[in-house]
Amino acid sequence: MSSELKNAYIEVSNLKKDYQVRRHFLARPATLAAVAGVSFTIEQGGTFGLVGESGSGKSTIAKLIMGAERPTSGQVVIDGHRFGAQASASEDAWRYRALQPVLQDPYGALNPRMKIGNIIAEPLRIQRWKQWSRHAGNPATEGSAPALANSDAYARRVAELLELVGLRADYAGRLPNELSGGQRQRVAIARALALEPRILVLDEPVSALDVSIQAQVLNLLKDVQAELNLTYLLISHDLAVVAYMSTQIGVLYLGQFMEIGSKEQVVNRPVHPYTQALIAVSDPDSGLDDDVVTGEIPSPLNPPSGCPFHPRCPRADSRCAESKPLLRQLGPAHWAACHYAEAIAQTDESTDIVSAIAA
Amino acid sequence: MGAADIHEVLRVDGLTSDIATPGGRVNVVDGISFGLRAGATLGLVGESGSGKSMTCLSILNLLPAFGRVTGGSVLFKGEDLATKSADEMRKIRGGQIGMILQDPMTSLNPLYRIGDQIGEVFKYHHGERSKRSRWQRAIDVMKRVHIPAPAQRAAAYPHQFSGGMRQRISIAINVACQPDLLIADEPTTALDVTIRQQILRLLKEIQRERGTAIILVTHDLHTVSKFCDEVAIMYAGRIVEQGPVARIFAKPAHPYTRGLLDATPKIGAGMARLQEIPGQPPAAGQHGGGCRFASRCGRAAALCKESYPPLAATDGDGQHQVACWYPLEAA
Numbered sequence: 001m002s003s004e005l006k007n008a009y010i011e012v013s014n015l016k017k018d019y020q021v022r023r024h025f026l027a028r029p030a031t032l033a034a035v036a037g038v039s040f041t042i043e044q045g046g047t048f049g050l051v052g053e054s055g056s057g058k059s060t061i062a063k064l065i066m067g068a069e070r071p072t073s074g075q076v077v078i079d080g081h082r083f084g085a086q087a088s089a090s091e092d093a094w095r096y097r098a099l100q101p102v103l104q105d106p107y108g109a110l111n112p113r114m115k116i117g118n119i120i121a122e123p124l125r126i127q128r129w130k131q132w133s134r135h136a137g138n139p140a141t142e143g144s145a146p147a148l149a150n151s152d153a154y155a156r157r158v159a160e161l162l163e164l165v166g167l168r169a170d171y172a173g174r175l176p177n178e179l180s181g182g183q184r185q186r187v188a189i190a191r192a193l194a195l196e197p198r199i200l201v202l203d204e205p206v207s208a209l210d211v212s213i214q215a216q217v218l219n220l221l222k223d224v225q226a227e228l229n230l231t232y233l234l235i236s237h238d239l240a241v242v243a244y245m246s247t248q249i250g251v252l253y254l255g256q257f258m259e260i261g262s263k264e265q266v267v268n269r270p271v272h273p274y275t276q277a278l279i280a281v282s283d284p285d286s287g288l289d290d291d292v293v294t295g296e297i298p299s300p301l302n303p304p305s306g307c308p309f310h311p312r313c314p315r316a317d318s319r320c321a322e323s324k325p326l327l328r329q330l331g332p333a334h335w336a337a338c339h340y341a342e343a344i345a346q347t348d349e350s351t352d353i354v355s356a357i358a359a
Numbered sequence: 360m361g362a363a364d365i366h367e368v369l370r371v372d373g374l375t376s377d378i379a380t381p382g383g384r385v386n387v388v389d390g391i392s393f394g395l396r397a398g399a400t401l402g403l404v405g406e407s408g409s410g411k412s413m414t415c416l417s418i419l420n421l422l423p424a425f426g427r428v429t430g431g432s433v434l435f436k437g438e439d440l441a442t443k444s445a446d447e448m449r450k451i452r453g454g455q456i457g458m459i460l461q462d463p464m465t466s467l468n469p470l471y472r473i474g475d476q477i478g479e480v481f482k483y484h485h486g487e488r489s490k491r492s493r494w495q496r497a498i499d500v501m502k503r504v505h506i507p508a509p510a511q512r513a514a515a516y517p518h519q520f521s522g523g524m525r526q527r528i529s530i531a532i533n534v535a536c537q538p539d540l541l542i543a544d545e546p547t548t549a550l551d552v553t554i555r556q557q558i559l560r561l562l563k564e565i566q567r568e569r570g571t572a573i574i575l576v577t578h579d580l581h582t583v584s585k586f587c588d589e590v591a592i593m594y595a596g597r598i599v600e601q602g603p604v605a606r607i608f609a610k611p612a613h614p615y616t617r618g619l620l621d622a623t624p625k626i627g628a629g630m631a632r633l634q635e636i637p638g639q640p641p642a643a644g645q646h647g648g649g650c651r652f653a654s655r656c657g658r659a660a661a662l663c664k665e666s667y668p669p670l671a672a673t674d675g676d677g678q679h680q681v682a683c684w685y686p687l688e689a690a
Contacts, residue, residue, distance in 0.1 A: 053551035180639050181407075210406035211578060212636035215622035219635055237552060244624040244633065267626055281556045283626040284584050291560070293553045296521055312553075 008041035009231050010048075010065070010199065015039070015074035017060050021301065032301050034060040036255040037074070042248065047225070047232040049246030049263070051239050051278065055300050057255035058235045062201050065233060067095050079198065097127060100192035104204035106184035110176040116187055117172030120161055121154045123194045161190040164227075166220060182213035186220065193224065200225075202234045206241060218245060239282045243267045248333075251275045254300055254308040257327055261334035271330060271341040273313045307338070315340055368539050368572040369395040369418070373431035376417045378643075380425075385644035387413045389596040390431070392670075395589075397539070398570040402583035402604065404619075405593035406640060411576045414593070415542050419456065420448055436539065454484045457533030461545040463525035467517040473528055474498065474513030480535040500531040504561055523554035527561065534565050541565075544576040559586050580623055584608050592616050595641055595651035598670065602679030612673045612681040615652045650684070658685050 015038045020029040035057040042048040050058045063069040065076050067083065075084040078098065081091050100123075103109050110119055159169040165186040176184060185205065192200055202221065206214040218241065225232060236242050242249055243263060250260040251274060259272040270276045273292075280288035292314040298304055304311050310320035319339055327337040330345060338344070374391040377384045388410045395401050405411045416422045418433050420440060433440045435456065443451065452458070460466050468476060477500060478493030487493050494513065501509035504527040517525060526546060533541060543562065547555035559582065566573055575587055583590050584604060591601040592615065600613040611617045621634035638655040650667055653659040662684050670680045 053553065182639060210640075211580070211619055212406060212622050213639065215624075215633040215635040216637075218624070219633055222632075238624075239552075240624040240626050243626045277553060279626055281552050282581065284581055285625070285627060290556055290585075293556070296523055296554065297551065 009044035009046075009079060010042040010233070011077040012041070012061075012065065013039045013075055013077075015061065015064055015076065016072045017057075017064055017069065018072045030301055033255055033303070034300060035064065035071075038250075038252075038255070038257060039074075040248070040250055040257070040260060042231055042233065044231055045225070045229050046247040047234055047245050049234045049236065049242035049249045050252055051236060051242045051249060052252035053237060053297055055254065055297055056252040057300075058252050059203055060255075061252075062101070062203050062233065062235055066099050066101055066201050067092055097195050098197055099199045099201060100195065100197040101201045101203060102185070102188050102192050102205050104207050106181055106188050106208065107176075109188045110184055112176050114175075115172065116162075116174050116176070116179070117155070117158045119176075119187060120158045120172070120191045120194055123191060124154055124157060127195055157194065158190075161194055164193065164224065165190045166216075180213070181209050182216055185209060185213075185217050189217075189220065189224070193228070196228075197230070199231045199233065202232055204236055205234070207236065207238070214241075221245070239267075239278050251278065254298065254303055256308060257335070257337060258309060259334075259336040259338075260327070261331070261336075265331060265334040269334070269345065271334075271345045272309075272336045272338045273315050273344070274309050275336075276344075315344075366396045367394050368397050368436060369574075370434040371414075371418060371431070372434070374414065374417055374428065374433060375430035376413060376422060376426060376428040378413075378423070378426040380644075382644075386429075387426070387596050387643050388417055391591075391593075391598055392431075393589075393591055393598070393601060395540070395572045395574065397572055398566060399589065400566065400573040400575055400587045402587035402590040403574055403576045403593065404578065404580065404583055404590060406578060408595075408640060408643060409593040410596040411593050412544055413596075415458075415544055415574065415576060419452055419458065419542070421452070450484070453480065453533075454536045455539050457536070457538040457541045459526070459529055459533055459541065459543040459546045461548050463522070463529040464517060466529055467525065469517050472514050472516060473501075473520070476517075477501065477513075477528070477532050477535060480532055484536045496535070497531075500535045501528070503534065503565075504528070504531045506531070521554075522550050523558065526550060526558050530558075530561060530565070534569075537569055538571060539569075540572045540574070542574045542576070545578070546575070547582065548577070548579075555582075562586075580608075580619060592619070595646055596643065597651065597667075597682065599652065599683070600679075600681045601670070602673075606674070606679050610687075612679070612686040613652075613683050614656050614658050614687060617687055618655075650682075660685065 015035055017035040019032045019034055021032050022029050038061060040048060050061060052058045064071050070087065071085055073085060075082060078095065081094055083091060083095065158172050162169050162171055167183065167186055206217050209217060224230065234242060234245050246263050249263050249266040251258045251266065251272065253274055259266055259270060259275045266275060270279055276288050277293040279286050280290035293312050295312045298311065306322050306324050307320045310316040313320065325337045325339045327335045329335050330341055372392050374388055376388045377386045391414050393401060403411045403414065417428050422428065474494050474497045477497035481487035481493045481496050498509045498513050501513060506512055506524060506527055520528065547558050550558060562573060565571060577583060587604050590604045590607055591598045592613065594615050600607060600616050607616065611620060618636040622636055624633060636655055641651055648666060649664040653663040668682045668684045670682045673679045673681050673686060
């Protein structure tokens, strides 16, 4: 895929992550393939949406890209910096500044005893912001880094960040328990932006929020992205959220892509039965049958033979149980791993949701 | 919504309850009224803190120790639940009224086999004394909720089941007594999207068999539009709009309902910006005498800040009701 897109800012190739798990302490360890060979690219300023259910490996991919876990094999290249199975301290130091996470639970993410101002200033202190900052002439960039968060430079940066996420500057003096869930998520976003990262990894950023607040945070993330030219990796179980935010979408199932491509292709012309099922249950107006997927998600410890989705797939036949379909290209920005992808694309008129709604 | 409907399983009238907080008693459910007929499903929709779960607990007389019902009445099959003794209520709950919670892991006992836990229902509600026959009946209801290999699975413990299967078990425990009313509080929120669909379908199937009335508490408007017949939208302890689902989704009359629909991302809708509702809901008890949504409402005028609008019919047959001084016109 890498050759297809110009200016790939993040390039993930054949990424794999195995975990050794024991069912009980005497058992021989079994291999759990959490991520089983995943490749994709993200262009600068774009948003790649990873959608999948529990056990699909979406959070593991986020950890591998952030450097919280090392891949078993494969590599991630971010802006020319290469990250593989071997650690490199200098590259990791670069990555820890260039990438910042925003996680699901805005209650667990903030230290309840720290004031908001200190929470946002903490990364500045830890990473010695003076060396990092492009704010030339800023007092903080000269001499030794200020030790305290309430020094002027830090306070100014905190106020700037609070304004960016739509909170008043006086929130710096408050404690997390004085804030609502949406406000806390704004603080978590401000903290992630403190070091002027190039990439935000958003792992279920709005799942814990109410609908009206969810829209506020999604719109904030869009505004901040446009203002700072950020690149996003967005992870969510909610296809509607992913479709709203993303330029590209990858649909994961048991550690592998079922379908991947531009948002328009995946959402408006889905060719994989799993993508179609996800759309059917998330969108009452899709016209797709929402009653087709049976059974449960198989354990990644004991994945099905052939296509991982075949035991639940309404179209599966013996071929699907025997041979595993590889991800193959169906259009300029569209790949799917299904033996019958072409047939579905041709025959299934209803997959073209846009024309169905327009008609 | 007639006054004396013989098919009406539940009639809630002016239900009001409050909870004790360090700052004094705070009203959390304020004058909730609705009726529910056999075989019908009411969606109770609202954001966190809107009082939807408190409404259900008030109906069941299950408020926590710091809460109490202060007004209104609950008629279940024509009988006032307030007149029931603690013992009688215990028989009704789990018997004629079932309750399904969000996370079945916390409602199942991790130390007992599933077959015993389901069988317990037959002991307490049907006086079934034979352990073997209880076990057999447990297997029968497991079959009814489509748990594969029920005879073997009855001997398993809760942690050996997936989230979706655990939710099926808690449905099995509830349907074992063939309830007339099932209260499901966010039953699918903790589940994966493809499993959600299966659980909702199972609830529908059970409803069709027995004509069970269902109250579905949820924050998910998609679920309501597909699953419910009636909907009541709650905001800050009150119902702001209620009526048939099709009418309310097609022509919401309350600005909050409209706002919720516009704030929900839709897959086919392209990249148009989501309409956010500014601000946040008032904390319980922190609202004045006016409309509780007024501070976030684009249409609010002086009147909205002064007095709370009563629920009034917007259409001829009175089924679609809205509590707004300046309801949205039918588009």
